[in-house]
Amino acid sequence: MARITLDHIRHAYGPNPKSDADYALREVDHEWRDGGAYALLGPSGCGKTTLLNIISGLLQPSHGRILFDGQDVTNLSTQARNIAQVFQFPVIYDTMTVYDNLAFPLRNRRVPEPEVDRRVRDILEMIDLGGMAKRKAQGLTADQKQKISLGRGLVRNDVNAILFDEPLTVIDPHMKWVLRSQLKRLHKQFGFTMVYVTHDQTEALTFADKVVVMYEGQIVQIGTPAELFERPSHTFVGYFIGSPGMNVLPVQLQGNAVRIGSETLSLDYAPQAAAGAKTELGIRPEFVNIGREGMPVTVNRVEDIGRQKIVRATFAGQPIAIVVTEDSEIPADARVTFDPAAINIYANSWRVGREG
Numbered sequence: 001m002a003r004i005t006l007d008h009i010r011h012a013y014g015p016n017p018k019s020d021a022d023y024a025l026r027e028v029d030h031e032w033r034d035g036g037a038y039a040l041l042g043p044s045g046c047g048k049t050t051l052l053n054i055i056s057g058l059l060q061p062s063h064g065r066i067l068f069d070g071q072d073v074t075n076l077s078t079q080a081r082n083i084a085q086v087f088q089f090p091v092i093y094d095t096m097t098v099y100d101n102l103a104f105p106l107r108n109r110r111v112p113e114p115e116v117d118r119r120v121r122d123i124l125e126m127i128d129l130g131g132m133a134k135r136k137a138q139g140l141t142a143d144q145k146q147k148i149s150l151g152r153g154l155v156r157n158d159v160n161a162i163l164f165d166e167p168l169t170v171i172d173p174h175m176k177w178v179l180r181s182q183l184k185r186l187h188k189q190f191g192f193t194m195v196y197v198t199h200d201q202t203e204a205l206t207f208a209d210k211v212v213v214m215y216e217g218q219i220v221q222i223g224t225p226a227e228l229f230e231r232p233s234h235t236f237v238g239y240f241i242g243s244p245g246m247n248v249l250p251v252q253l254q255g256n257a258v259r260i261g262s263e264t265l266s267l268d269y270a271p272q273a274a275a276g277a278k279t280e281l282g283i284r285p286e287f288v289n290i291g292r293e294g295m296p297v298t299v300n301r302v303e304d305i306g307r308q309k310i311v312r313a314t315f316a317g318q319p320i321a322i323v324v325t326e327d328s329e330i331p332a333d334a335r336v337t338f339d340p341a342a343i344n345i346y347a348n349s350w351r352v353g354r355e356g
């Protein structure tokens with residue numbers, strides 16, 4: 001187990017990168033706490049796999065250093081970094097039995113055979129392949145092969161970290177849930193540093209203590225699920241976490257207030273932004289109140305989503321979503337208010353904090 005530090009990591013796949021757009025990773029500075037369970041969440045193409053491969057040593061970054069417990073490992077091989085990595089698609093030995101596939105990484109490290117046997121059987125149980133130990137991996141289903149890959153990543157208990165790159169993509173939904181809780185249990189038991197890549201927010205929010213959100217080659221926020229929901233540090237996090245995502249409305253700042261179209265909203269603080277910055281107000285659909293009080297709004301349509309309804313409306317010339325309970329009445333001349341504590345202000349897409 002190790003604390004992993006990424007120090008000013010930049011990476012470009014092509015030669016002669018000129019602008020930020022040429023970098024798959026732009027500037028990543030982050031410390032993964034020893035024994036932490038992290039989810040790395042972000043849309044396809046934002047740089048998640050690139051980042052994992054840089055941590056494990058499969059890829060050499062264009063700039064920056066990687067440290068394990070303060071020791072520079074940037075020039076060490078994958079083998080020397082002692083990291084287990086599970087990929088999105090199975091990486092196994094087809095001609096070996098299921099048992100030998102799992103035993104391989106242990107025998108490679110000269111673990112005594114009785115201990116190999118104990119650990120392999122334990123993991124076989126966990127991945128629900130106990131009955132298939134003697135079968136050749138060849139001919140198994142994609143789902144079973146992926147479980148073997150997962151097992152191979154988990155069988156060693158002396159690794160510095162385990163990196164998972166969307167490992168459950170090909171696993172059926174029920175088994176996904178089972179394996180995820182097993183991973184959580186193993187994490188508690190052995191205290192591995194775990195980084196779990198996913199583009200699925202539910203998966204991230206249930207697995208991890210801390211969620212690291214990536215966007216366009218950068219880490220834009222690290223936080224607990226509640227922090228990501230309540231205080232998105234970047235408008236992207238607001239859109240990406242939650243369903244429907246956060247409403248983002250263009251505003252003008254005026255001291256302790258903001259102007260939206262012809263409406264003025266008072267705040268309990270004065271957000272600061274550089275002159276000329278694009279300023280916006282973020283409010284989650286759950287924290288917009290619709291009724292007879294407040295600012296005028298035009299309701300366009302109402303979508304039923306089980307125990308809740310999403311009201312699609314126009315407010316100050318902008319589209320806005322409002323989430324209400326299924327029994328809510330929406331008056332014809334509806335008006336809205338925003339929960340003051342749930343308002344976030346953004347300048348050039350980044351959240352402007354409250355002073356003090």
Ligand code: ADP
Nearest residue numbers: 013014024042043044045046047048049050051
């Ligand atoms: P993610 O895993 O979040 O989907 P990736 O790390 O795979 O993102 O990709 C980040 C960016 O780098 C993307 O724009 C992708 O097209 C590019 N990229 C990834 N791998 C390569 C490669 N081998 N060669 C060139 N560009 C690549």
Ligand code: MG
Nearest residue numbers: 048049050165
């Ligand atoms: Mg990827």
